[in-house]
Amino acid sequence: MTEDVQVLRERVGEATGQTPAGRGLPFDHVGFVAPRLLATAVGSTRVTLHLDTGAVTAVPAEHPMDTAFGLSESARRAPREFLRTMPLADPQKTRELASPDGDLLVSTVEGNIVLRSAADGRPVPLTTDGCPEHEYRFDLVDPALASMGMAFPVCNWSPDGARLAVHRVDNRGVHAAPQVHYLKREDELVHRYHAQAGGPLERCTLHVLDVYGRPEVELDLGDTTDTYPVHAAWLPDGSQLVVFVLRRDCRRLDVLLADAATGATRPMFSEESESFVRIHHDVYFGRKLGVFPTPDSTGLLHLSERSGWKHLYLYDLEGRLVRQLTDGQWPVDYVHRVDDEYAYLTAHLDQDRPYDVHLARVPLAGGPVQRLSEQPGVHSVVFAPSGEALVDTWSTPAEGPRSVLRRADGSLLCELSTADTSRLDWTPPQQFTVTAADSETELWGVMFFPADFDESRQYPLVEHVYGGPQLAAGPHSFMGLFSRVAHALAQLGHVTFVIDGRGTPERSKAFHDVVLRDWTAGLVPDHAAAVEQLKRRHAFLSDAKVGVVGHSWGGYSAFRLAAERPDVYAAAVSSAPGFDPYSSVLYECYLGFPQTDRDAYRNADSYRVADRLESAFLLACGTSDHATWTDSVKMSEALIRAGKPHEFVVMPEQYHGFGSVHDSYLWRKVSGFLRAHLEEK
Template sequence: MTTGHAGFDRFIEGLDAFVTGGAILPAWSPDGKWLAFLEGTAEERTGRLVDLESGRTEPLVADVAALRKAVRAATGQTPAGTGLPFEHIGFAGPRQLSAMVGSATVTVDLDSGEVAELPTERPIDLHMELADSVRRTPKEFLRTAPLTDPIKARELGSPQGTAFVSTVDGNIVLRSVADNRTARLTTDGTPEHEYRFDLVDPQLTALGMAFPVCNWSPDGSRIAVYRVDNEGVYQAPQVHHLKRGDEVVHRYFAQAGGRLERTTLHVLDVYGGAPVELDLGDTTDTYPVHGAWLPDGAHLVVFVLRRDCRRAEVLLADARTGQTRPLFSEEGETFLRIHHDVYYGKKIGLFRTPDGTRLLWLSERSGWKHLYLYDLEGTLIRWLTDGEWPVDYVHRVDDEYVYFTAHQDQTRPYDVHLARAPLAGGSVERLSEQPGVHAAIFSPNGETFIDTFSTPAEAPRSVLRRADGALICELSTADTSNLEWTPPQQFTATAADGETELWGVQFFPADFDPTKQYPLIEYVYGGPQIAVAPHAFNSHFAKAVHALAQLGYVTFVVDGRGTPERSKAFHDVVTQDWAAGLVPDHAAVVEQLKQRHGYLSEAKVGVVGHSWGGYSAFRLAAERPDVYAAAVSSAPGFDPYSSVLYECYLGFPQTDHDAYRNATPYPLAAQLSAEFLLACGTIDHATWTDSIKMSETLIRAGKDHEFVLLPEQPHGYDAVHDSYFWRKVAAFFRAHLQEGNR
């Protein structure tokens, strides 16, 4: 491995190019007896078969050469490489695998080794979309989502696999698997008054990593949907320049204190019965969400969050009549839910037991996020978890236990452990042992699960456990033999209040020499909805930080006060004061790192961030010129008045004047002395105007800056433009950071 631009270019894609194995994609046999998985590179891919009862493992295929010969004989194709010729596998029967080889689908008998190609469908049937594979495969469609461009999604299949739903021109469309024909279940939808339904990645749901969305009733006869009224909502312009003539598109973009889209909940009958609107009263300035169908298919649990996020109500609705009755509610002095979770992901912290008689509710009423059990009369039965540590999220509920992830070890507060609590009451059992971030994939019957864990410096490892946490066997350990690096280091520092412990991660050049000195660069986010310091291996936010380090810097990420995954008090620092924990905490961490480590240059540091990280980078540089010498703001969300996303934390501009005025960074432009690079996509209707306003403000203040515009790019950049952006960042820091002794 090399440092410099070659190392930067490789690291910007993450560590996948250097590491294989560790994390696995499982295939579970339909009889609940076997687990199969692949690992290794495409050239030398291997596979393992695991007996779920005994933990005995064996090669998935004993004679790979014979298998490849059989595949060639069955399909006429010669797979590349020397290993197993499959990228993905599934079970077609208790001892039979199915896989794709090129365009052919084959089955492999695990006992005899026999390979058979499934009948090839006629090209004309594929073209006419009459082939069975076409009819049974969910199709892509464009769906709308709050504040963003339409996104590609896949149809949602019914529980019985007989139909799919999508949206077309604002209406709900049903497609029959039997004949591939479609029928509109609604006809009054328009772009201004549109219907939507929830979508969660089906792969995550199938793997037990996400709860199923609440759309189809259990018997497949009804669909729970939303009707979104955008009338009067602000529309942000989006200008497309690359065609012969410019095109202007307007995107609905609710502003802080402005008109919010009004959402109502409906139930549609797939057999043609009249649609039913759930009786929620006036839903203006609320976020109503379908929570869960009860097993009878005739009732739904509904969640309604008030616009300021300080009151949530749970109701039971009759899907046949629309009548509702309240179950329980909760109010808080600050936000009860992270706004992004509800607004985008419908992640509402509400779960039902399999028998549908009880509900589990996540609440921070004690000062820590914990689970509470209610009955369908709205009576609190008991606390299921308690203590000075927060639950992360629920991943499975069976008749006896709730299984969840949690930050149980407060000596390492960002470690994520697997745990379970008995619904009947009793002690919480921790199911994972090793330090790090753990994730679970449960088998379909819930009797076993795969525990995959890592730290920033330790690559993933997967083991198989029983539901009680007992270790069955080792599954896979990552191969890091091609990874020549200096591992990242987790660190702690003290917040500006002099008391609170903050956690972060440092990254180093591959050829790091502690006797030399290196400039320091911070990668910052600072938004209130996520913690970004990467405490697992190869996480999303680690890629750019790893890459920048290969240019000869030490880089770091830290989560200051006002971010989640800690106590409610830690998170509430952002309430009414957007930057309360931002500038003082992050600057304090820089100063402590430089005092602590002789390998850090005494020169001022650099900072880079995207989205709210762009806001943070600018504000750090503007308010602490004694600490930060150069800042990069990418797709920066500067204007708190511009978006509804600020309301749960700051309140409303009409009533909370000081909170919004203090959060606005434009007045800081006049005091900026750091070198500054601003970058934004020209069709990023969320932040393009913010960037233009900041550039104009800097110009009028006589402040030189660079403005990198990325044509036809939205809030996230495609590969070509992302590469261009990071080249500009590398050149910017090379020009403006003192490099010290190298």
């Protein structure tokens, strides 16, 4: 290895005419520009490295003026920003999507699909009949959702780059939520489409566009009213697309095969259940559909919870079940690669540690699941383009990330990196278990401590809650989704914990289904039971009532915990909370429809329990958060009418997430609020 590095340094020196600094690899990042060709920069010089020959070639420098005016090769090929519209959310800045060969880049402008050629950098509309009310879109992976494991690569371009899969959304008749912008000289009112529970839903149709000018093809799906149709995948040969259609109530899905040239479709298989077969967030936002074509275009893998656990099934293209590939009392997380012999997946294989995620593979021909990772923790995987090797990275809440390079069979090639946590000024978090309110089910959580934690002292206990049915919030890796806020709350002088009660995913279907038609069935009893057990177990926890802090769905949960268990919670913070179950289609998967499931919606409605609030309460919301601003104003009104004192922190011009200045302001408010209302001993 040392000799290889030295040879590489010498070749870099020859190519660039300068001696690389240091002693190791003379660059800190690389990227593939072809299957066996890497590109990187050494100082100000760009170079390519050929993996087969070891040749290092300097790339001629581009003229600064060419780059500034978008005329250089790199500027023409670099994806540019555009404003992307999204379901239920505000438009977001994102970047063009490049075709497989990088010669074309796609975006949307005022409801139409636009292609930009890397040859001259000029855009050309591919559709012309779109408009904001009836617009074309294409799927993109949201980086924030991808970081949470809630979004995965989606299919737009055909494998040969000749066709583009898009959808057209008809928003006419859908509820438009008002959004007022106050900070200019004159107020500005805009509206954002936001379908409400039981109300009109946008109608979506699927289309295939041809970059060489052939007519647009609409896939024959019949009436798509009250369904969510999605392009799931191109078959590798590019002739057909797999289409995934989820019924609006999430109780039935249909998988079809569509001819890309004619739009003709035929059914492959369906799945129906008394509860959700896919959760709404996975389909609506993350496109985490769970269908994967085989490389030879003869089969389709499908993730299903029909057995009570999420497992993998193989179908042929006639829709016949060939075999079940995985089985057992543990769930598959997701499939990350399929080759001619194996499906490579992540799964919760160790039910003694149910939130650990391991790498595994299973033969398509049938056979036992082969575990590829050994160490406890949450493992993630990145495959080499060839599939011959993979990077395995894992961590626990108390152990920093480690990365190793493995062959596809799991055998170790080399260590890549190990995070050094020795200089952290911290007390490492601890995983723990408690028993749910049913006195049977084991719940898992993570506890966070002040940096100067002293076990002989007593500390107030604060819960950082989410409680939503679409994701497991417990941060069981080193930098889990909820780690940052939990660490921050602990540094205010509290012991903080995050736990996943019944009604959340990543366990059995029965564990998740507790949320069905009754959000509070697991939420309030389980979280309150966890508090009581932790306080009995640890002498360093104060006997006083505890605090609870939550954002978004967690804002709802924090309020319900405080309102329904004033004997447990002394203070609650709800930021960007969604209190009103009637306000969004996101609730339909779990509650049904207001017209037919009136009791479920009434029980989920938090305004009706406002008069039960005895805890100190801080409410915070951004005025531009069209999804939750109205909910927050209604809650404040309900509390005022009930004679309940509370603080309402208004965040001007903020959306569902807060900018750094406003976030810092809110944290100062939260710090003082918790200090004032949590008793310390």
